[in-house]
Amino acid sequence: MSGNAGVTKDPRPARPSAIAGYEDWPAYVQGNPRYQAASAAAQELADALGVPGALPPPDVTVLWEETHDGVTTSQLSWQLGFGPRTTGWLIRLTGVSGPLPGVLALHCHGGNKFGGADRLVELPQSHPSAESARAGHYDGHALATDIARRGFAVLAHDTFAWGSRRFSLDLPPWRTAAALAARQAHWREDGVVPSEAEVYNAAAGFHEETVAKTAGLLGTSLAGMVAHDDLAALEILATLPDVDKDRLGCIGFSGGGGRSLALAALSPRIRSYVVTCMMTTFQSLLPAHLDAHSWLLQTPGLWRVGDWPELTARSAASRLLVQYALADELFPEGGMREAHAILESLHPHGTYTGSFWPGGHVFTSRMQEEAFAFLAATLHCPPNLSSQSTLSSQSTFSSQGSPS
DSSP states (O other): OOTTTOOOOOSSSOOOOTTOOTTHHHHHHHHHHOOOOHHHHHHHHHHHHHHOOOSSOOOOEEEEEETTTTTTEEEEEESSSSSEEEEEEEEEEEOOOOEEEEEEEEEEOOOOSSGGGGGSSOOOSSSSSHHHHHHHSSOOOHHHHHTTTTOOEEEEEEOOOSSGGOOOOSOOHHHHHHHHHHHHHHHHHHTTTHHHHHHHHHHHHHHHHHOOOOOOOOOOOOOHHHHHHHHHHHHHHHOOOEEEEEEEEEETTHHHHHHHHHHHOOTTTEEEEEESSSSOOOOGGGGGGGGGTTTTHHHGGGGGGTTGOOOOOOOOSEEEEEEEEEOOTSSHHHHHHHHHHHHHHOTTTEEEEEEEESSSSSHHHHHHHHHHHHHHHHHHOOOOHHHHHHEOOOOEEEHHOOOO
């Protein structure tokens, strides 16, 4: 008699993977359980976020290199040990040798996980989703390329769950599939034919909860995994030829601003950083603003370690610029002003700058000029490369650099 006699075959279809493309993620986290920070304060934050340890810096492959309009852009690729390979772009002025100060440009969340850092880079051919992100969030500018034109070596990379590091949702897990089917029904009713990126981003928005649940089960978080990828990119930037590892900074808007804060708090390599449209108190998000934010901001238990502005005190960076948008629909003005007051009380005079700007959740051209001038001043960009840009933007810095 067969050993399988009496066993009924399950008639239901096989369940799709809930972490397709990342089936090796759990083993990686279990095998690299703890990021080793340089200070007790950074370690406490790393443990709260659940940042896993990392393998030695990966080998970096140059996929292509192109020079246009005085700037050389190189597309890089590396493998972090789990999930898909990472794509990044190194941008620098053509014909200028180092060592140059380095900046890690951190892309926003933006509800756009189909793309990643490509929204920050001038490319021979940009995907429509990257062009849309630039137009909607960055005032039409390629942030990383514009920073490089000020005399920096800039690395912009796709982080965990975005762009080249996105999950495969061709066959979405059941809960995500049900929510996506409902969205697609609405599109059909409205006569909308969504693009590939729009379909993916809708699915990824629903799937983020699954990613956060998986991360929690593994003892990490979405923010912790993103920080893992960002720390790896920072190490790559620090070891690139013609980059001065002692003059490194980072910058980010919205979710990228949160990434900038976390990276500066976790790594002593960061000397100066910019946080744009991503600063408030946690209390101010209750009860009406919680659903405006992703799991990238709302790590369970993080409040026990410190409020969002208080986390900056864990950084070894010498200078910090925080830019606030007074009509930001994601953050109440009272919370932003309270955070500003906390930051002023935490940091010695002259080390923290907070500037309040009119308008909504957009990294405007004038805000970018202020940020570029700040990075040039604090990372000591060679005057012959950035003096004109710095001088032109210092007037913005001085006129808008104090709370309105």
